[in-house]
Amino acid sequence: KNLNGGAAANVAMIGATLGMKTGLISAVGCEFIDSHYHKNMQKLGVDTEALIISQDENTPTAFVMTNNNQDQISYFYWGAGKEFHDSEVPRDKIKEFKAVHLATGDPHFNCKTGIVAKEEERLVSFDPGQDLGMYSPKKLKEVIANVNILFGNHHEIKRIQESMNVDINGLMDLGPEVVLMTCGSKGSIIYSPDEGKIEVESIYRPAVDPTGAGDSYKAGFVSRLIYGASLEEAAKFASSVSSFVVEKQGCQTNMPTFDEAYNRMIDFYK
Known part of the structure; x- marks a missing residue:
């Protein structure tokens, strides 16, 4: 099957379904x-004005294989992703949002984007994911x-x-608060330095x-988190959201609304 995905796009699409204003770089x-994918984004209200459009390459594509144990291996066509390295960070677009999430992608561009987002005092989160091997220790630290x-x-x-x-404590000393x-x-x-270690059960x-x-x-x-929830509550809500997504094949085929995710969270963590 050919299904919509992409780490950053998944975050933007699911965030929009949860009622957030989201955008995609x-x-x-x-x-x-x-x-149709772009049209689906627009229907959900995902801001795509900052897309980097290649005239020479096709959109990056992942080929994902999953075994019966839910172990996965991916093969990736980078395609238009090569445009990231020399692209400028859209500072004005970043100013329109409360938070910036750095997903899998070009390490150099993620580094530049993180610097701009921090300068603009935005909440910055980072998930290197399967691209972790692309980061040198120096770039990862940056x-x-x-x-x-x-x-x-x-x-x-x-x-x-x-x-x-x-x-873990040394890792937080390098920058992350969480x-x-x-x-x-x-x-x-x-x-977290302030709250120590918090363990949250997953919703099976x-x-x-x-x-x-x-x-x-x-x-x-x-x-x-950006609306004032505690770290523990945010993690419980996150577990609820992801519990919907795994129920069907594909990253964006079973995205819950805020009410659906919130109600499942309340029912499970009574």
Whole structure:
């Protein structure tokens, strides 16, 4: 199946479904503008004015394979993604939003964007995801220095610590106020200098497809945090959001509304 996705786009689309004003900065091919995917974004109100459009390459595409244990391997066509490196960060567009999420993508562009977002005093979150191997220790440290929240699964956080040669506290000393580690069905762990270690149980649902679960989690977490929720409440809401996404194949085929996600959260964490 050919399904809509992309880490940054997933966050933007799910955030919009939850009722947030969202925008997308991403590199796409010129064929994307007239695509159904772009039209779906516009219907949801996702701001796409800052898209980087390549005239020479097609939109980046991931080929994802998942086994019966929900283990995944991806092959990636970078395509228009090469446009990121030399593109300018749209500072004026960033000023229109409360938060900036740095998803998988070009390390150099993510670094530049993090600097601009921090200068504009926006909440900055970062999820290197499967692109972690593209970051040199130096570049990774530069990006982390400008973020408020560092996301990663338990494998990724461990690799980041090894790359930086630090423990969790040392990692937070490099910049992030919050390190959030997702552990699949085991839930998530939040590390914060102010609140210490917070463990949050995950909402279990039979997983048809885990693709996009992490992106939906980040969208849910940030959406609550910027409106004043505690770290624990934001994580519980994020778990609820992602529990919907895994119920169907595809990243954007079962995106919950705010009420749907909130009600499931309340029912589970009684």
